[in-house]
Amino acid sequence: MSRELRIIPVEGLPEVQEGMKLGQLIAERAKLERGDVLVISQKIISKAEGRVRRLADVEPSKEALELAKKLGKEAELVELVLSESKEILRAEQSILITETHHGFVCANAGIDASNLPADGTVCLLPTDPDASARQIRSEIPETIAVVISDSFGRAWRLGQAEVAIGCAGLAPIDDWRGRTDAQGRELTATAIAIADQIAAAADLVRIKDSGVPAALVRGLKRHLTAEDGPGAAALRRPPSEDLFR
Amino acid sequence: MSRELRIIPVEGLPEVQEGMKLGQLIAERAKLERGDVLVISQKIISKAEGRVRRLADVEPSKEALELAKKLGKEAELVELVLSESKEILRAEQSILITETHHGFVCANAGIDASNLPADGTVCLLPTDPDASARQIRSEIPETIAVVISDSFGRAWRLGQAEVAIGCAGLAPIDDWRGRTDAQGRELTATAIAIADQIAAAADLVRIKDSGVPAALVRGLKRHLTAEDGPGAAALRRPPSEDLFR
Numbered sequence: 001m002s003r004e005l006r007i008i009p010v011e012g013l014p015e016v017q018e019g020m021k022l023g024q025l026i027a028e029r030a031k032l033e034r035g036d037v038l039v040i041s042q043k044i045i046s047k048a049e050g051r052v053r054r055l056a057d058v059e060p061s062k063e064a065l066e067l068a069k070k071l072g073k074e075a076e077l078v079e080l081v082l083s084e085s086k087e088i089l090r091a092e093q094s095i096l097i098t099e100t101h102h103g104f105v106c107a108n109a110g111i112d113a114s115n116l117p118a119d120g121t122v123c124l125l126p127t128d129p130d131a132s133a134r135q136i137r138s139e140i141p142e143t144i145a146v147v148i149s150d151s152f153g154r155a156w157r158l159g160q161a162e163v164a165i166g167c168a169g170l171a172p173i174d175d176w177r178g179r180t181d182a183q184g185r186e187l188t189a190t191a192i193a194i195a196d197q198i199a200a201a202a203d204l205v206r207i208k209d210s211g212v213p214a215a216l217v218r219g220l221k222r223h224l225t226a227e228d229g230p231g232a233a234a235l236r237r238p239p240s241e242d243l244f245r
Numbered sequence: 246m247s248r249e250l251r252i253i254p255v256e257g258l259p260e261v262q263e264g265m266k267l268g269q270l271i272a273e274r275a276k277l278e279r280g281d282v283l284v285i286s287q288k289i290i291s292k293a294e295g296r297v298r299r300l301a302d303v304e305p306s307k308e309a310l311e312l313a314k315k316l317g318k319e320a321e322l323v324e325l326v327l328s329e330s331k332e333i334l335r336a337e338q339s340i341l342i343t344e345t346h347h348g349f350v351c352a353n354a355g356i357d358a359s360n361l362p363a364d365g366t367v368c369l370l371p372t373d374p375d376a377s378a379r380q381i382r383s384e385i386p387e388t389i390a391v392v393i394s395d396s397f398g399r400a401w402r403l404g405q406a407e408v409a410i411g412c413a414g415l416a417p418i419d420d421w422r423g424r425t426d427a428q429g430r431e432l433t434a435t436a437i438a439i440a441d442q443i444a445a446a447a448d449l450v451r452i453k454d455s456g457v458p459a460a461l462v463r464g465l466k467r468h469l470t471a472e473d474g475p476g477a478a479a480l481r482r483p484p485s486e487d488l489f490r
Contacts (some may be wrong), residue, residue, distance in 0.1 A: 007250040007464075090488045097488065105401035114426045114435065151437070155400045155489040157408065157480050159418045159438030161445070172294030175403045176279050177296035181359045190359065192396070192448070200406070203320030203437070204465060205250050220449060221254075235402050243335045243342065244400040245488045 005099055005219035009205040009212045010038075015117065016213075018050040025147075032142045034219035040203035041213040042165060043123055043149035045132050051124040053080060053117060057086060072097055076138055077111065077122060084109035084124055089245055100125065103236040104165060106152045125150065129166025130231030137168045137228065145169035145224050148232075149199035162203040164195035164235060166178025168228040172235050194223050195232055250353045250464035254450040254457045255283075260362065261458075263295040268384025268391075271459055272438065280466035282446035286362055286458040287395035287410060288368055290377050296369040297361060298325060312336055322356065322367060329354035329369055334490055348481040349410060356430045360456075370395065374411025375476030382413045382473065390414035390469050393477075394444035400489060407448040409440035409480060413473040417480050439468050440477055 009029040016022070022044060031039065036235035043160065046052065060068065060075035064082055071094050082088075085098035089105060100109045100123070100139065110125040126132045126148070133146040140146075148166035153159075172195035202215040239245070255275040261267070267289060277283065281288070291297065305313065306321035313320035314455055316339050323341065327333075330343035334350060345354045347370070355370040371377045371393070378391040385391075393411035398404075406473065417440035447460040 003450065004254070005252040009249070013420070092488060093486070095488065120437075151435075152440075152484075156482050156487060157438060157441065159356070159441070160482060161406075161438045161441050163402065183381075190391045190396075191404045191408045192401060193399075194449070196402065196404070196406050197445040197448055200442040201449055202253070203442055204439070204446055204462075205248065215450075224292050229397050235404060237399075237401050241338070243337060243340065245319060 002013060003219055004049035005201075005217065007201055008216040009207050010216065011212055013044070013213060016044040016219050016228055018048060018052075020048045021135035022183075026136075027140045027142070030214070030216060032140060032144055032216065034143050034217060035140070035218070035224060037145045037147055037198055037202075037217040037220055038136070038140070039138065039147045039199060039217060041206070041214050042110070042125060042129070042148055044213045045126050045129070045136075045148055045166075046123045047116075049132065052121050052127060052196055053124060054118075055120050055122060059165040067091055067096070070093050070103075071101045077108070080111055080122065082123065084111065098240075102129070102196060103233070104152075104164070106150075110150055110152075110165075113178065125165065130168065130228075130233055131166075133168035133231065134168040134228045143224075145220075146197055147175070147198050147202070149204070162196075162199040162200045164232040167195045167232045169224055169226075170195055170198075171223050171225055171229060172232055174223065193222075193235055195235060248464055249448075250462065252446055252450050253461040255459035256454075256457060258289070258442060258458060261289040261292040261299075263293060266292045267382055268381035271381075272385045272387070275459070275461060277385060277389055277461065278463065279388050279465070280469060281387070282390045282392055282415060282443055282447075282465055282469070283381070283385070283461040284392045284394055284444060284460050284462060285381065286451070287355070287370060287374070287393055289458045290371050290374065290381075290393055290411075291368045292361075294371050294377065297366050298327075298369060299363075300365050300367060303490060306467055312341070316341055317373070318444065322353070325356055325367065325369065326354045330357065344384050344484075347410070348478070349397075351395075352439065355395055355397075362408075370410065375413065375473075375478055376411075378411040378413035379473045380477065388414075388469075390465075392440055392443050392447070394447060396448070407444040409444045409477040412440045412477045414467075414471075415440055415443075416468050416470055417477055419468065438480055439465075440480060 064079035
């Protein structure tokens with residue numbers, strides 16, 4: 001059985017300030033229905049959680065100064081990237097790819113400067129995006145799932161695509177391994193990153209200059225769970241299985 | 246401005262045989278509207294284009310026999326992977342990652358055995374998926390876009406996500422570089438892989454054992470183009486910019 005899916009932008013949110021309860025704010029404005037997946041852009045989560053930094057307040061280390069010079073980047077930004085990372089994977093061609101303390105592999109540890117109200121500020125990823133998703137889910141009276149999304153580059157493809165950096169109330173992977181296809185043949189390598197595909201889908205209704213930081217995805221009840229579940233942490237490939245460091 | 250998006254499964258397609266005109270078949274069954282994006286699973290494109298192979302017909306080379314032994318894979322499958330590839334990137338932990346002749350980096354050169362009618366057969370990627378997308382688009386009277394999708398693994402994330410391996414009538418990348426955010430600040434690194442996100446979104450209405458190989462994504466007119474355009478080839482990162490070989 002298949003059914004139609006709807007993706008509905010959440011509009012009319014105010015400029016998000018530190019300390020705002022995003023779940024409440026969204027529940028007041030969006031027509032949430034039981035079984036919806038609420039996808040929220042990382043940027044407003046970080047703003048609400050006070051993860052915005054003024055570059056002028058950052059004191060670059062010697063390592064950051066050297067790396068910044070090599071890459072042609074601001075030393076203050078590089079210092080923040082290093083402080084948010086546990087390992088540098090690549091630092092070349094003006095590109096800095098690290099593994100964050102959460103275990104995400106991405107450019108600049110997910111730090112960026114777009115869609116922030118003040119010049120000279122940048123936004124860090126939430127400290128624990130799965131906890132952020134659980135918190136927001138708990139603020140919403142309807143039984144829904146929450147995905148927190150951010151755009152990541154990909155090793156072998158141009159352009160960025162949204163992925164889930166946090167989720168709650170959703171099975172992040174739909175694992176068909178051991179189950180069978182339409183012909184009854186075993187599916188050997190089919191584990192679908194549902195949470196990432198939901199993040200990508202929701203982005204299609206968000207236009208980058210429109211200030212629409214959230215969307216509802218309706219029609220995915222079969223993927224929702226009563227419990228918060230393992231979160232997007234379950235989508236991180238363990239370093240021991242990583243062939244591309 | 247943002248607007249709602251709908252994703253509608255295309256149901257009732259017959260089992261696809263070599264030589265079938267998929268564009269016509271789908272146009273007869275789906276209620277296509279001007280501006281829709283028709284997303285089609287690679288598997289039925291390959292079937293229609295005669296890209297199914299019987300493993301028993303394959304004669305493994307010495308290289309294939311050795312690699313198969315090392316990886317614990319069937320030598321006939323490895324032979325097909327090698328013949329579809331221009332470079333092996335990784336061959337370890339039972340995993341074979343190559344760059345295909347098209348320039349896609351994926352496991353087993355995109356060859357798989359699920360959802361095929363006969364035991365002992367496997368399905369290769371279409372020879373030129375952008376050409377396949379253009380052909381299907383030309384068979385459909387409505388002005389629409391076509392995306393051909395396949396599920397690829399990702400270097401640092403578990404689970405597969407659908408990506409566009411072919412497209413026509415769509416700008417595959419929405420490039421905001423040089424444009425400005427909601428605060429008028431320049432977006433420096435925002436190029437969104439729209440075609441990949443559309444492929445991922447469409448997969449959310451396809452359940453792997455349901456035999457639903459196509460879906461319509463409605464509400465993306467702003468990304469459609471009059472011309473076929475550069476296709477999904479524009480999403481391949483050139484080897485010179487690839488930091489992860």
